[in-house]
Amino acid sequence: MSMSAPQVRLLRAPEVARALGIGRSTLYRWVAAGLVPPPLRLGGAARWRPEDIERVLVRAEALRKGGGL
Secondary structure (H helix, E strand, C coil): CCCCCCCCCCECHHHHHHHHCCCHHHHHHHHHHCCCCCCEEECCEEEECHHHHHHHHHHHHHHHCCCCC
8 A cells, every 4th residue: 555645736827826916027027036935846837835925914914004014
């Protein structure tokens, strides 16, 4: 019996941009500026871990409320 690694759902650029409420080009500008973690590269395709994007959303909400981090 072979044991395979659990499937991890990774997000594509359009999904990340939609979650952040921005366009794809803005997403890549934010990556370049260090506001969003860089994507994982899988065969040339950019993918993000959902937990990384969740952290961006939490940080943005804290900043929006004036709490900072």
